[in-house]
Amino acid sequence: MTSRSRVVVVGHGMVGNKVVEALVRRGATQSWDIVVLGEERRAAYDRVHLSKLFEGADPSSLDLTDPSVYGDPAVSLVASSPVVSIDRNLKLVEVAGGTTYSYDVLVMATGSSAFVPPVPGHDLEGCFVYRRVEDVEAIRSWASGRAHGVVIGAGLLGLEAANALRLCGLATEVVEIAPRPMPVQVDETGGEVLTRRIEEHGLAVHTGTVLASVEAGGDGAVAGVRLSVAGDPDDTAYLATEMVVFAAGIRPRDELARACGLEVGPRGGIVVDERCCTSDASIYAVGECALAAGRIHGLVAPGYQMARVVAENICGGEASFFPSDTPTKLKLLGVDVASFGDARAASDGASTLVYTDHTSRVHRRLVTAADGRLIGGVLVGDASGFESMVAVAAGDMDPPGDMVDLLMPVRAVDGAPAAGKAVLHPNATVCSCENVSAGAICSAIDSALADTGAADVGAVKARTGAGTGCGGCLPQVTDLLNRRLDEAGVAPSRRLCEHFSQSRQDLSEIVRLTGVSPFAELVSRYGSGAGCEICKPTVASILASVAGGHILDGEGASLQDTNDHHLANLQRDGTYSVVPRVPGGEITPDKLVVLGEVARRYGLYVKITGGQRIDLLGARVDDLPSIWAELVDAGFESGHAYGKAVRTVKSCVGTTWCRFGVQDSTTLAIDLELRYRGLRSPHKIKMAVSGCARECAEAQGKDVGVIATERGWNLYVCGNGGTKPRHADLLASDLDTDTLVRYIDRFLIYYIRTADRLQRTSSWLDAMEGGIEHLRRVVVDDSLGLAEELETAMAAHVARYRCEWAETLADPVRLRRFRSFVNTEESDPDIAFVEERSQPRPVMAVRR
């Protein structure tokens, strides 16, 4: 048995750790002892992911040491032992404190240090580097309670440091001497796109800018930096800040090597050959301290490659390190940045293929050699297909016939086909709020398709403004969209929004069948992302119609739009309207007096609505609870004017007073209104009952209209006033009251379960295959066998109805949201009124 030899590894960073690991894995410990001398208190950790510490990770989660490696008795790790000198003649290293270790083979893995430009003030209190766990801890503790920071350097490390400061809550600015961020990885246009992306995160990037000095304040700590324009040192500006983080590159730590006479490069770095051997045959150097093939390799991948080469050579093998361009793909500040090969087209005869979309901030560039081979590329904002590109460039994959196929972003397509609908003339106005024609919408759809390969309602809204006003035209916009997509051969999507690919109907089924109820669970199991102003209220409505319960209970509060959240209708000046229920439009003189008194006491504007009730407008959010307390005391209840719900049942006076009446329309209207009050639905539901064929209650313009006949009631459905008036269709004739109510029960629940979001009954019926005939078969003939289930669902609703306002008033927690400001009892000072025709009228303050 030969005597054992000893490898000493100087430095326990990522690469030093890899050397040890590679040696142990190769079985080197059978004949070698391994000593690792670490400078830091900590064993090797993942420096690449230091930023995780700012996201709340524990430093121990970055640990890289493998117990099976360091558990080997031949391996000893000595931490907190910086090497102070190397004696190459005696083959000894000495660490701080005087202990010496002899070696047969020495591996230098001393890494690098952050480059701190030697400007005046670079070492003031409040100046940091971004390199070690300790740096992160120091940055974090200094940043807390401060508001502004500057990062020097907009490379990979600089942007990571900038994001870290941002996560600490600091307004952060990045200073970069080069004309673009990440100058090594991206080209000029890529830099522009990247800059826009970074700025979207609230970070400012100053390119072409040099740090001239760091200036101290009265307390001796950093108070600002003086910057100058690159190439013009006299053009300076002062930027006040509270801390500076240097991330302007690295310098190899070669001081030990210099001191013991190893060859180093003119700009630093321990010179090594392709075997990673230094000028001394028994000393290797790896990682960022090594100058291999004439340059320093700052990424971890080539460092690991060198570690394996050295381990192989120590074990008697013959391995060489051939630096190759490492393809890099990163996600910084949520932005994909990737590059490979000759990204900047520096080779002779190289030509480029470029796709730049400044709107969605995507830049992709492929570089081909004179013979057409793919030799490099840069991707900013969208790195899809990167792996294929690298594979093609490496010859691992056949190049596509047309390189453009590789260049274009990869997109997913989903959705289901839609049905055809009536054609709108191009000049027809669809959105009256923004005055947008059908033709304009179609061309917006076309250009969205051309630009992005996809189009949805959101894209139409963003491009034309249609639907951003009252939103009444959205169903028409959706129809136009589906038609256009159909024509273009693109499958339209019934997806509710960005977060749910399902339609409202599908979601309603999911909720009803699975019973999944918290929104967060629904969106994580069946959707994606965090939700939005479209899917949240939709889900809240589905939950309300399936499960009942107070709409503001639990997480319901965060899903409701402001009308439902405050149980009142938001008006243009930020005040609310109050509309108590007046069933059938019948009201006692006493109640009428109460309404008048409340209006007078709170300075409200009064108007009679089209639904035969009384609208009190101009109520401040703070006043809503006390207004409602008085109303509830007087026997009023919520009128649900704020909700997508059953609103009113309008009526005439019928046989009670009218000379022509044939049935008691008022009583029926009151009964229906009390039966269906509070029913949540895809859109508002209006009803009416007329006592004779003269139709004074205008029942044929309602979602549900009832007209008295000599023999009973005729039931009309799916009428509409509003944007697109539509006469109701006769569903059944001469019904007795019980049958009438059963049919209405079935009709309403069927609509609630199957309609799309914000689809009134009229457009629901228009889109229904088979139209009124089909609806009649379902409701009257029970062709789907659903009648009993639908009636049961309605019975459950009727049984669990409670007045939302009475319940809210009884709950101090729910009452908390009725305040103008969370930090003062003051009311919104900008709400003001003038008098017009003896009533208040809002004045909109013009601010700023």
Added chain:
Amino acid sequence: VTTRRWVRVCSRAELEPGRGVAALVDGRQVAVFLLPSLPGASGASGGREPAVRLRAIDNHDPATGANVLSRGLLGSTGDVDYVASPMRKHRYDLDSGRCLDGAGSVPGVRVWPVRSWGGTVEVLSVVGETAEAVRTHCPFCALQCGMRVRGSGGGVRWRGCGGWTHPLFPVPG
């Protein structure tokens, strides 16, 4: 003279995930939001540190003139978290204040620095600021203070209402 100070809004516990509150801060209305935490989210993109879920912007909706943004619903599109105004559904990016709708015709809103500090939510108040602010997001103070950054010529140029220095950070001496 411009002064800046952190002003208490409410206790952290008073904020409901997914909703906002309005606060009166030195006479200005600020809407403060707590982004919802998502059980499914993890990793660098989805997992958010609690302190980082706070956002604050003007309560004033420039599209309609009403002080209502605190009552809007929060939503996300791609990586952007926004609030949709309850008035006419204009969406404002909570990180930049930019309006995502109206094709550039609607000005953005101010973004206010906000933090959670010992269980208390605070926003950075700036008093004595120049009124006729240019509506750009200032990197110096994270407010729309009138500062303009990045002029022509490639180099860094900033000149705002306060001349060559920032109104919030005067040159010492």
